[in-house]
Amino acid sequence: MTKTENFKALVIKEEGENFIRSIEQKSIDELPEGDVLVEVMYSSLNYKDALSAIGNKGVTRNYPHTPGIDAVGKVDSSNNDKFKEGDEVIVTSYDLGMNTSGGFGQYIRVPSDWVLKLPTGLSMKEAMAYGTAGLTAAMSVFKLVEQIKPEDGKIIVSGATGGVGSMSVAFLSKLGYDVVAITGKADSHEFLKNLGASEIISRDEIGQEEKRPMLRSQFAGAVDTVGGVILENIIKQTNPMGVVTSCGNVASPKLNLTVFPFILRGVSLVGIDSQNFPMSLREKVWQLMATDWKPDALLDIVEEVSLDQINEKIDLILKGQVSGRVVLNLTK
Structure with missing residues (x-):
C-alpha cells in the first residue's frame, strides 16, 4: 500500500x-x-x-x-x-x-x-555506486576472465575515468590483473592509481589513426568503452587469442579494420549489451559484484x-x- x-x-x-x-x-x-x-x-x-x-x-x-x-x-x-x-x-x-x-x-x-x-553484502548506496555502469563493467570482466588469466598479460581499459571504465579498472585490479588505463584527463592519474591501475596511457597516444593493419601485440585483453580509432588500435595491439570487449561508442560507432587481427592472431571481439542481459546471468553477476569482485x-x-x-x-x-x-x- x-x-x-x-x-x-x-x-x-x-x-x-x-x-x-x-x-x-x-x-x-x-x-x-x-x-x-x-x-x-x-x-x-x-x-x-x-x-x-x-x-x-x-x-x-x-x-x-x-x-x-x-x-x-x-x-x-x-x-x-x-x-x-x-x-x-x-x-x-x-x-x-x-x-x-x-x-x-x-x-x-x-x-x-x-x-x-x-544481494546480501551490498548496501543500496553501493548498488547505485555500481548501477548500469558497474553491471556493464562486470559483464565485460565476466567475459574476459572466461579466457584470460592474470598471468596472460596486461588488460587495457579505455575511457577509464568514466563509470564503466573506472569500475572495470577496479574489478580487474581486485581480481589480480595488471591494468593499463587510458584517459585524456591529465589530473586523473592519482584517481586511476587508487582504483588499481598499474600504468596510465594518454588518450592522444593511442587515439591516433594508424593505417597499418596490425601493430606490435601488447595486451592480453581489453575493456573498450569508447569505440572508434582507440578500439581499432587496441584490437591491432591485442595478443594472440586475446579478448576485447566493446560496450560504447562515444568516440565513434565506426571501425576501420582488416580481418587480420582476428584471423592471424585469433583475437575475439565481444559485444556487451547490458540493457537486455538475461536475468539468470544478471543475478549471477550481481552476486559476484556483492562478494568476490567487490572493490575494497x-x-x-x-x-x-x-x-x-x-x-x-x-x-x-x-x-x-x-x-x-x-x-x-x-x-x-
Missing part, C-alpha cells in the same frame, strides 16, 4: 526546440503499468540519463519524461509472488529511464521481470547528490567532466 499518492521527480519537458528540466510533484497514478511499485531510495547518473535529459530522441521518444536508468529501493506493492512489500530490490536498464519513467523520481512502477533482489573502497569513487543538485551533474557528464560515479539520494 503506497504511503503517499504524490512524490518528487525530475521532469524533462519539450517546449518547441528546447528541453526544460524541473523538479515537480508527480502522482503515483501517472506511472506506467507494471506489477511492482518501488519506492526509490537511490539512483545514479549515467551518460544515457544525460542524453535523455537533453531530449535525445534516440534514447527517449516522448516527453514529458523522468530519466534514470538505475534504481534501488523497497517494494511498496507487488502483484507478483516473487516480491513482497519491504523487499530491497534493484532495477537497472531494460527500458527504465528511457521510455519508462525512471529512477530520478521517488517511485517507479515496472514489470516484475525487470526486478532483482538486492567502492564508495570512495562516489559523489552523493540530492535531486536538487542533479541538474549540474547532468551538464558536467555531458562535457566529460565527471570522474567515478554520481549517486542520487532520493530520500533527501
